[in-house]
Amino acid sequence: MENNPETSLIGNGRPRPRVSGVITSFNEEHNIGDCIESLAWCDEIIVVDSFSTDRTPEIAQGYDKVRFFQRNYFGAGAQKNWAMRHVRSDWIFLLDSDERCTSELRREVKTLLADGPEHDAYMMNRDVYLLGKRIRFSGWQHDRVARFFRTGTAYYENRRVHSVLHATGETPILDHPIEHHMVDRSFDEYAFRLAKYGYWNAAQCWRDGDRTSSIEVMVRPVWRFFRTYILQLGILDGSTGIVFCLLQSYSTYMKFAILWGWQTNEARGIPPGLPEFDEDESTWDGLKELTKSEGATSEE
Structure with missing residues (x-):
């Protein structure tokens, strides 16, 4: 050091x-x-x-x-x-x-x-x-x-x-x-970043041995939006709050959809495209x- x-x-x-x-x-x-x-x-x-x-x-x-x-x-x-x-x-x-x-x-x-x-x-x-x-x-x-x-x-x-x-x-x-x-500037950059985070989160889940189902792909994003917008009071952030909570829900969807896709392909003999870890x-x-x-x- x-x-x-x-x-x-x-x-x-x-x-x-x-x-x-x-x-x-x-x-x-x-x-x-x-x-x-x-x-x-x-x-x-x-x-x-x-x-x-x-x-x-x-x-x-x-x-x-x-x-x-x-x-x-x-x-x-x-x-x-x-x-x-x-x-x-x-x-x-x-x-x-x-x-x-x-x-x-x-x-x-x-x-x-x-x-x-x-x-x-x-x-x-x-x-x-x-x-x-x-x-x-x-x-x-x-x-x-x-x-x-x-x-x-x-x-x-x-x-x-x-x-x-x-x-x-x-x-x-x-x-x-x-x-x-x-x-700070545009939603297109942030949406791309959230998709990337979804991919990385899916990779972390796969590395940890976690798996998912099509039901979870559907339910998890809906729960994320309900939790952040209703239970955690995103509604009080006004129009910004609803957009922000939807974006967080999108990232959750990408995580579980990618994980589900890897599982489906694994059954077909296709390995997941995981990123490198240090x-x-x-x-x-x-x-x-x-x-x-x-x-x-x-x-x-």
Whole structure:
């Protein structure tokens, strides 16, 4: 692991912990600049890109603090674990390209570092935006993620999507949120992304030994919409809520439809077209050591 912390002094004479911003990206030319600038307070920013075909690499490499890498994408957890092996700081603040660290959160983190953190990892609420409008319900009102943690104390699982972060000790929630601009420009890009997530989710289910049925293909998306729009109050998000909940239902449909298709083809002797997973042991060494220790927790 390439860790070489450099420190300066804070007001009470103690060394100021260095912070590395970590960002993962793929074809995020409309987001990457704002994301990097929201982490300008960090001592360095590591961007790990999955060989974008747009201007993402050009934009990212235009910032002096950025250390830019490109790596094949094997899943969110693999990408982030790989990035964390290359930091040169005491702490890590991690974002996806469509997320932002707010000025209020930045000040809170700086105060936390100045006072001396009592924990190794911290969670924060995540405010979701759809075409510039905040989604306050629809199942996202309690969305929390652990994105600020001491280097070497937290690692992600080997999953293609929705990888869980495991950390040492408790993970208290900070007062201020990060912003998640889930859909900032157009629905066509987001619909394509949801279809891709559906494929990756299906691949994860197949890898885990899960199977489905045609009934589940029909029922699961309907239940997802009912749960998010009615039970989780998506109706209170107005017209944005109904569109948003339908999109989430579409992703669920793609997941189970693809899984059902693979099962059907398997009976015909046709193997599923699964994506690659990262089988490099070094990517997961930190997670293995962490889960062996007592007091390890996850963000779920």
